[in-house]
Amino acid sequence: MIRLILCTCFLTGLFSAFSQAEYYRVTLQPGFDYVHRFNSSNDIPVATMERDYTGIGLSATVFLTKHIGLNLKGSVASAITTGKDVGQPRESLEAYYSPDFYLEEIVRPNEQLPVSAHFLAAGGVYRLVKKRWNYQFGLNVGAMNYAPSGVEYFLKEHGTNNYYAARMYTKMEKRWSFVVEPSVLVSFVLKNRLAVFVAASYRLSPGKIRQREYMTNMYSGEVVNNEYASNGLFQMIAFNVGFSIGIGKIIE
DSSP states (O other): OHHHHHHHHHHHHHHHTSOOOOOEEEEEEEEEEEEEEOOOOSSSSSOOOOEEEEEEEEEEEEESSSSEEEEEEEEEEEEOOOSTTTTOOHHHHHHHHTTTEEEEEEEOOOTTSOOEEEEEEEEEEEEEEETTEEEEEEEEEEEEEOOOEEEEEEEEETTSOOEEEEEEEEEESSSEEEEEEEEEEEEEEEETTEEEEEEEEEEEEEEEEEEEEEEEETTTOOEEEEEEEEEEEEEEEEEEEEEEEEEEEEOO
């Protein structure tokens, strides 16, 4: 009986520490980001633009009413440069050069290329509060810059003894590209004004991609350059986790 009473008191105290979610005027949401960028175009010979990013982000929302608010968010992320085949599109290269060339070896991409990406957007959100749960649905527009990608490799021409040192360099034509981002966020109140959140969004960004190919004959020194361009649509999925902080008065 005593154990039951103590257990009841413990659970009562535990759950009483969790506050109800409130309609605060302002929310700040710092957190960690993970972004996966899909290939954007089949017209580019070699798929070097698919990358995963991790970084930090910050979102701030000012609510005009209990449910509707204006949102501003930004993030800085770095490309993940470790792991199997990251930045080394062997299958794409082999398909591109076959049957004229044999892919001898892929070396690490040029480490001097910048590998960070920046994202900044603004838009509107709709908020719904249920007890300790807070749900937000948003639509933002903004801009994002993309890190260029490069890969270096060696080729052997079929039927000859010609060897080539080659590299492929891919980048967006414009440094910043327009982005549309629908999103959903769910947060759970821990205590008073502090909550934890999980968010997901889908980013669409049209733009023109340019890819340059450089091939150097290792015997004669002759250099062959080719350039390709394509209008593409970048598609990204982003996940965010972090803390949500309520600021200001509660909107009645």
